Amino acid sequence: MGHKETIYEGILKGNMKAVEDATKAALAENVAAGELLNEAMIPAMAEVGRLFEANEYYVPEMLIAARAMKAGLALIRPALVKEDVKPLGKVVLGTVKGDLHDIGKNLVGIMVEGAGFEVIDLGVDVSPENFVNTAKDKEADVIGLSALLTTTMPSMKTTIEALEEAGLKGKVKVVIGGAPVTQKYADEIGADGYARDAAAAATLVKKLLGR
Numbered sequence: 001m002g003h004k005e006t007i008y009e010g011i012l013k014g015n016m017k018a019v020e021d022a023t024k025a026a027l028a029e030n031v032a033a034g035e036l037l038n039e040a041m042i043p044a045m046a047e048v049g050r051l052f053e054a055n056e057y058y059v060p061e062m063l064i065a066a067r068a069m070k071a072g073l074a075l076i077r078p079a080l081v082k083e084d085v086k087p088l089g090k091v092v093l094g095t096v097k098g099d100l101h102d103i104g105k106n107l108v109g110i111m112v113e114g115a116g117f118e119v120i121d122l123g124v125d126v127s128p129e130n131f132v133n134t135a136k137d138k139e140a141d142v143i144g145l146s147a148l149l150t151t152t153m154p155s156m157k158t159t160i161e162a163l164e165e166a167g168l169k170g171k172v173k174v175v176i177g178g179a180p181v182t183q184k185y186a187d188e189i190g191a192d193g194y195a196r197d198a199a200a201a202a203t204l205v206k207k208l209l210g211r
């Protein structure tokens with residue numbers, strides 16, 4: 001089995017050690033980090049989602065798959081992020097209130113950092129107040145909101161409302177994303193932009209700030 005297949009299988013089975021070993025071996029053989037991400041890790045997580053939907057996987061399987069994916073991501077992170085760049089701006093990032101999914105958000109963080117921005121990652125289950133207060137305190141240029149559940153998407157709207165109340169709407173740009181999120185929803189709630197994946201999020205942040 002090739003390294004990419006081992007990584008794919010390893011994530012599906014939640015075998016963290018196999019994912020780490022195969023990722024290290026692939027990197028040592030100069031396989032591009034982006035290739036490992038897009039051709040093994042992301043497809044594996046998509047398959048985990050499909051199995052969950054089909055009632056073949058349950059939350060524990062999803063959890064160990066996520067742990068294995070994170071271990072692989074940690075290894076390819078340095079290759080995805082360009083080092084030694086002066087920050088082009090500041091981005092406050094987090095997964096919205098009530099939502100604990102952080103793999104996509106972490107990937108967005110890596111790509112935005114790789115594009116030359118400083119990322120202040122607030123983690124998961126972040127309240128609108130926390131987003132807004134941090135953006136204010138740190139003088140951030142952008143707030144990035146991630147949601148993976150249809151039930152937590154409304155917190156994106158609440159966060160934009162909190163930003164408006166703080167008088168920062170327009171000054172701090174809001175970028176949203178996550179599997180259930182769409183451009184249409186972004187327009188509806190008055191977000192400054194929507195990105196469908198982590199690479200698009202980095203391009204969008206650059207574009208919004210004219211960098």
Ligand code: B1M
Nearest residue numbers: 049100101102103104144145146149150177178179197198
């Ligand atoms: Co959850 N889960 N989960 N889960 N989980 C989904 C999201 C689900 C679609 C599975 C399914 O039914 N097929 C479903 C949501 C249904 C819905 O609302 N429509 C679901 C459910 C139901 C749940 C629970 C409610 C299950 C339960 O307890 N009964 C529960 C909720 C917990 C909570 O948050 N309060 C739950 C729990 C979990 C785990 C904790 C076990 C685990 C998360 C572990 C972790 O993140 N640390 C988990 C996982 C792993 C998933 C799936 C399988 C994979 C998510 C993932 O990491 N994908 C997921 C199924 C799926 O998405 N197909 C599922 C890989 C990642 C790279 O992609 O996050 O989409 P993604 O990010 C992408 C883009 O969306 C985009 O860029 C990334 C890639 O480039 N993006 C942005 C993301 N954020 C962005 C922000 C941006 C821009 C782009 O700008 C700021």
